[in-house]
Amino acid sequence: MKKTQSFLCCQFGFKKMNTVVLVTGANSGIGLGLCERLLSLDTEGLQLCLACRNLRRAEGARSALLTSHPTAHVALLQMDTSSISSVISAAQEVKRRYDRLDYLYLNAGIMPNPQFDVKAFFRGLFSRNVITMFSTGEGILTQQDGVTPDGLQEVFVTNLFGHFLLVRELEPILCHAGRTSQLIWTSSSNSHRSAFSLEDIQHKKGTQPYSSSKYGSDLLSLALNTHYNKQGLYSSVICPGFVMTNLTYNILPSFPAFLWTLLMPVFWLIRMFTNTFTLTPQNGAEALFWLFKQKPESLDPYAKYHSLTSGMGNSYTQACKMDIDLETSESLYEKLLQLESEVRKKLKDEQKESHHDPPNPAGSF
Secondary structure (H helix, E strand, O other): OHHHHHHHHHHHOHHHOOEEEEEEOOOOHHHHHHHHHHHHHOOOOEEEEEEEOOHHHHHHHHHHHHHHOOOOEEEEEEOOOOOHHHHHHHHHHHHHHOOOOOEEEEOOOOOOOEEEOHHHHHHHHOOOOHHHHHHHOOOOEEEOOOEOOOOOEHHHHHHHHHHHHHHHHOHHHHOOOOOOEEEEEEOOOOOOHHHOOHHHOOOOOOOOHHHHHHHHHHHHHHHHHHHHHHHOEEEEEEEOOOEOOHHHHOOOOOOOHHHHHHHHHHHHHHOOOOOOOOEOHHHHOHHHHHHHOOOHHHOOOOEEEEEEEOOOOOEEEEEEEOOOOHHHHHHHHHHHHHHHHHHHHHHHHHHHHHHHOOOOOOOOO
């Protein structure tokens, strides 16, 4: 693995590229769709880094991108946003490779063990909220969360806190005088204020950790703008719409593939009534791609930029006000800073203990 990273570092001459872009969760779905669109726009002045948990899958994604764009500069970085040590190690590697980072797409995310409420689904089919139900999953999706080896709630750390820690670690190359950098979060229409609590930011007591983590990212984006805009760092939030990705398929894991195929005409029909059914990863990445071309100073920190696709298949981006406020965003930011301090201290103590452990005598177990 280290050999692979060293090879990539030597191969691409990281320090001299015009625009440096890092995308977390880039090996499939919306992240990969974004990378394809970015390379279609520019392969000469773009240094693209795919930050992924599974390096084998990342290598497959890189090969696919280079097949379409043989002259592109595509590097890999192993990073698991659910692991504190992985995020810190990956950030250190990024700082070794690059002296600047222009775009950081915070896209990696999980929805583990989704529970689908069949009764609520069929009730919703014959209600006036059917479009909202399909668009957001509201009322029909819950999840069973887990705890990571670091002692943190898995969805919270993967979707939100791991990315926050990454931003904090990468401050030296994100914040430079005389130029701007952008943070762009992949949020969701499933981010609801009702699922989030400042008294339980990790959502230990609830059944909607995904919704809570995405609402947290909406709040955090606003706080990051408050604290970093003067240093040239801007944060934005997008919603990809309803996209057919592995995350979507896992909502109904027992569904045979052919049933998803049969449902597609229904989804296409629904798109005649709501443009949130983007369906393909490339369409879902529309807002991510649109933000790449905007001046960050002109963007609204209270807006979520939605990927939309018309019934005729035309993709576009639309800004909608988020249900967030400055006071709550600041409170979350302070809580995350406190948690950061705690996990860093814990990691440091563990490293000290491992260094002080006496070696085992030869032949002992």
